[in-house]
Amino acid sequence: xxxxxxxxxxxxxxxxxxxxxxxxxxxxxxxxxxxxxxxxxxxxxxxxxxxxxxxxxxxxxxxxxxxxxxxxxxxxxxxxxxxxxxxxxxxxxxxxxxxxxxxxxxxxxxxxxxxxxxxxxxxxxxxxxxxxxxxxxxxxxxxxxxxxxxxxxxxxxxxxxxxxxxxxxxxxxxxxxxxxxxxxxxxxxxxxxxxxxxxxxxxxxxxxxxxxxxxxxxxxxxxxxxxxxxxxxxxxxxxxxxxxxxxxxxxxxxxxxxxxxxxxxxxxxxxxxxxxxxxxxxxxxxxxxxxxxxxxxxxxxxxxxxxxxxxxxxxxxxxxxxxxxxxxxxxxxxxxxxxxxxxxxxxxxxxxxxxxxxxxxxxxxxxxxxxxxxxxxxxxxxxxxxxxxxxxxxxxxxxxxxxxxxxxxxxxxxxxxxxxxxxxxxxxxxxxxxxxxxxxxxxxxxxxxxxxxxxxxxxxxxxx
Amino acid sequence: xxxxxxxxxxxxxxxxxxxxxxxxxxxxxxxxxxxxxxxxxxxxxxxxxxxxxxxxxxxxxxxxxxxxxxxxxxxxxxxxxxxxxxxxxxxxxxxxxxxxxxxxx
Numbered sequence: 001x002x003x004x005x006x007x008x009x010x011x012x013x014x015x016x017x018x019x020x021x022x023x024x025x026x027x028x029x030x031x032x033x034x035x036x037x038x039x040x041x042x043x044x045x046x047x048x049x050x051x052x053x054x055x056x057x058x059x060x061x062x063x064x065x066x067x068x069x070x071x072x073x074x075x076x077x078x079x080x081x082x083x084x085x086x087x088x089x090x091x092x093x094x095x096x097x098x099x100x101x102x103x104x105x106x107x108x109x110x111x112x113x114x115x116x117x118x119x120x121x122x123x124x125x126x127x128x129x130x131x132x133x134x135x136x137x138x139x140x141x142x143x144x145x146x147x148x149x150x151x152x153x154x155x156x157x158x159x160x161x162x163x164x165x166x167x168x169x170x171x172x173x174x175x176x177x178x179x180x181x182x183x184x185x186x187x188x189x190x191x192x193x194x195x196x197x198x199x200x201x202x203x204x205x206x207x208x209x210x211x212x213x214x215x216x217x218x219x220x221x222x223x224x225x226x227x228x229x230x231x232x233x234x235x236x237x238x239x240x241x242x243x244x245x246x247x248x249x250x251x252x253x254x255x256x257x258x259x260x261x262x263x264x265x266x267x268x269x270x271x272x273x274x275x276x277x278x279x280x281x282x283x284x285x286x287x288x289x290x291x292x293x294x295x296x297x298x299x300x301x302x303x304x305x306x307x308x309x310x311x312x313x314x315x316x317x318x319x320x321x322x323x324x325x326x327x328x329x330x331x332x333x334x335x336x337x338x339x340x341x342x343x344x345x346x347x348x349x350x351x352x353x354x355x356x357x358x359x360x361x362x363x364x365x366x367x368x369x370x371x372x373x374x375x376x377x378x379x380x381x382x383x384x385x386x387x388x389x390x391x392x393x394x395x396x397x398x399x400x401x402x403x404x405x406x407x408x409x410x411x412x413x414x415x416x417x418x419x420x421x422x423x424x425x426x427x428x429x430x431x432x433x434x435x436x437x438x439x440x441x442x443x444x445x446x447x448x449x450x451x452x453x454x455x456x457x458x459x460x461x462x463x464x
Numbered sequence: 465x466x467x468x469x470x471x472x473x474x475x476x477x478x479x480x481x482x483x484x485x486x487x488x489x490x491x492x493x494x495x496x497x498x499x500x501x502x503x504x505x506x507x508x509x510x511x512x513x514x515x516x517x518x519x520x521x522x523x524x525x526x527x528x529x530x531x532x533x534x535x536x537x538x539x540x541x542x543x544x545x546x547x548x549x550x551x552x553x554x555x556x557x558x559x560x561x562x563x564x565x566x567x568x569x
Contacts, residue, residue, distance in 0.1 A: 024486060026505065027498075027501070028487075030490075030501040030547075031491075031498060036494060036497055040501055040544065043505055044544050044548075047505075051514070051540075054511050057514075061518055062517050062520055065517070066514060066529075070510075070534075070537045077538045077541035078542075080542065081545035081549065086553075089496070093503055093546060095542075096503055096504075096507075096542035099535040100507055102532075103512075103535040104506075106513070106528050106535070107513050110520065110528040110532065111516050123469055224503075228508065232472075233472050239511065241472055241475050241479065242475060242479050243505050244508070245483060246479055246486070246502070248480075248483065249484050250484065251499070254495060254498060254502075257495065261492060352495035353496040353497065356493040371492060
């Protein structure tokens, strides 16, 4: 009898080992454009094996609520992720990350309830504590990130008087609580830690500006990985340790890469709101300054006489669902023998690579999408730079010191012969900073919905 | 006892190196799918949730375990579906597309 049980346990562990290997292969695949999709499938398969094997765990109880919870989760999760618009992708990743962190926190605390009577050694208490703390921070932080990206609250940094003092107190309180729990562990104190961690997560994310939120999501993703690894230590499960640590380590590296793409450092992103909140105040003053605006038809005709056109898309393009019509415009230009390319800023859209996804959805060919470093040297040869729904990513203020976006690499739209902005209004971009390029003498603005404007431009272009 | 924790620590530390090595060279366009994919992978906490719920006794433990399984399921299912949807849009190569369009004309 015991013999069969041991054998079953070994098979279970082998299944977990297999799953852990698939996760490593999946990450490897995901970093290569050709194998990315199969990488995802490999991980999916490994996950299915791991979940299936767990059902054969000896003496598994509560299978009914388990299966019901899974079915409910799948019924909510699958349609949500299938049908949410691609523009809302960053929010979606945030929320799915948050629930993972929440699950890790619950796993840690529930496991501790079970083992507390055995008087677990301090390192086990530490593992539990880290699982609860990090998992909950990730949960509440992701929730705030979701609310920000969904624009349920402002995307601007949220600051209030005494914020630094309150945050410092929170930090000190959390550390004190951790020390107390290590000395006198109890479930009640763990719940208090969970509550404090919840507030800490919110306090970290609230002062971060909307444009930086994607980097933050990547960081929170990494944190959830660490929380999962901590639960793995508590449960004594190598697969959880491997999967959690993989995500934790690679997530941190990915976060650094994203920061680099924005020309920022991580501490700068996390803490800059406290110092720079004032400089955004200049945004309101530009309203009365003269700008040049023209009709879409005029611009259509103007494009017809260009030799080379750069299209610089931003999040506004996606919001207006104008990916398809911009491709029609590009096709029309090419039919007239005009060179067209898309200059893609690494953080165009709301996440690194987000714009590529959105344009791929509209069947824009790959070879027309140039990354910023490729595109920038070509911009001075362009007759027209057509900026559609972008703002911060072409803002020359980034080249000067003292702006909140100083140092962020930008697309040199201002080097093109003429600059055309398609905008809904004079409202500043996501970062909330005025764009001097709008007032430049070679800039023309076309106000209105990007999709309508582009449709009119295509009409005028086809006729000329 | 001390030995088990050392074993776990060994796995933990070696995996840190693997995690960094494995994504060392990832092009910017794959940053978002990679984030989403690794998001799905930490959904493996579903196994932890199942183990905890599977040995839970008492109303509170069962309630917490069930909640954990539910949250983890959302993470797994949502994470993989979103990633697949993103990557699905990258699938066509430009060369093939031009050819198919020409054929269509």
